[in-house]
Amino acid sequence: MNDEVIITIEGLKKHFPVGSGRFTALNGIDLSFGKGEFAGLIGPSGSGKTTLLNIMGTLDSPSEGMAIILGESVGNLSARASALLRKSQLGFIFQSYNLFQVYTVFENVEFPLLLQGIEASKRKKMVLDALEWVGLTDKIKSKPAQLSGGESQRVAIARAMVKKPAIVLADEPTANLDAANSHNILQTMEKLNRELKTTFIFATHDEKVIGYVRRKIFLFDGKVAKDEKIEKN
């Protein structure tokens, strides 16, 4: 990791209306992330980790406080500007893969590049590169239904990585995978993190993921309970 800060969160609160009252999912979060981090938001269900991930991904906005992602304040971004930020700089990986079922592996990975308007030949090379990173070049014509869970998640990683984003946000990426596939996925992401200097932030309570991250941020009741960095060789 270098010292360049790409995410700054100060006094972040997020409330959701519940009946006539409100539920506070995040209650004063202060955090910052540097370029190339491999960090985990760790906590039980309801601790606020997915909400925090959504705000960092500009999928949601803060109720109070501020979240600055790559120099842009999430609360002040227009829908178009946040879409542009997601399109160019953010990648998402989800527990249930969320691949487009009617498209092939190649086409799923190609989609973010189509949004960027990249020309066909360059697009093809980038997709093949991304599939090579995750070891799926032999599956480019397969449909998601023909893939195993591990393969599907690797396609999701390729789709998130193909545009070489600055930040990848992964929400419980191993929850649907067995141990072998989980380790395979995590090793793939760790390798990409090292080679491409992409910042990975996980929301998880999976011990396997926790074992890989180099920074553990424990959340409890919407607050940061502990933030520890681990030195790894």
Added chain:
Amino acid sequence: MIRFLFKGLLRDRHRSLIPFIVTATGVMLTVVFHSWITGVLGNSIEFNARFAAGHVKIMTSAYSKNAAQTPNDLAILGTDTLTRIISEQFPEMEFSERIYFAGLVDVPDLSGETRAQGPSMGIGIDMLSGNQAEIERLNIPSSLKSGSLPQQRREALLSRTFAEKLGLHIGDTLTLVSSTMFGELALYNFTLCGTIEFGTTALDRGTLIADITDVRDALNMADATGEILGFSRIGHYNNEEATNIASRFNKSYYSEKDDFSLLMKSLAEQNNMGFLVEYSSKLKGILVFVFIVAMSLILWNAGLLGGLRRYGEFGMRLAIGEEKGHVYRTTLMESLIIGFLGSMAGTIIGLAISFYLQTYGIDLGPMMKNASIMMPQVFRARITPEAWYIGFIPGVLSSLFGTMIAGIGIYKRQTAQLFKELES
């Protein structure tokens, strides 16, 4: 990008094939229903037009006041010339002279004494000139139950039940006893050449049909006719057209002060037919409107559910960086394409079914054995210009509207909310 989305549309049966089938089915039903209702409601009007009222009818002013009694003493004179002139003046109509008359049919025995007798309602139409228009108009060839159509003078057709009641057989002689247009006794012999059955009690009770030349001879009506019926060349009754022509005709030929001036009445102005025309038009409007609304609701819902089903996909696309406006526009475009193609297919299939129903119809004769009103036995659909586009209202507009409503969620919901729906 468009090509990419179109590829997805083709591959995803839930986005393409199923909405296409639902839309095509809805549109097909709309087109068939519209054509059927138009045809069935028009059939009764056309049936009355062909057998009694014409689309327009010319009578003398005095005749028209007692038209139900067919007072041939008040008949139109100089009809040969008149028919030629009005055919030139109103080329949009085809005119036919007819003489309706009442009388007795007397059946003599070998010695010439009355063997059987019965009251008859007769129609004199053009049957021997070679022009088949009137014969086809009254559907005589397919109503013929035995024998043949008149081939020469002094041959007549009789309704089958009436002929059986009188004990008449093909080739037998019958005598028409009636009154001439001058009030004298008319006696005229015919040879029975065939029996007919229209399937309507009112017509099958005692109808005699003969060539108008014979009827003129029988009733001493040389160059005269009781009525001249006009039939629109568009093939069906159009109230606006008929009223317009009647108005133009009456300006030239009708005078309130002259009982023998000529008066043209549209079908709607005769025998309370106005009510039937108005009723049919309103009923058709209401039925078609209700059906289109119902079909629209179904297709609107289909569009709505199709949109809602895809909230997850929308959430993913937004997460990857697609703009809300782009997602919304492409969804509407998909709906428009499917709606248009489905409507095209539905309209083509609907028109094909309607064409079949227009050509062959559905025979409801067995259900109408004892009907005493003049109704057709075979009900047919009618394809009108509206049938070519009416299905597009529910097919394209409702589907699109449903998708628009569903798509509003893309704007109203927070992206994260769409995403939760994706995850659930």
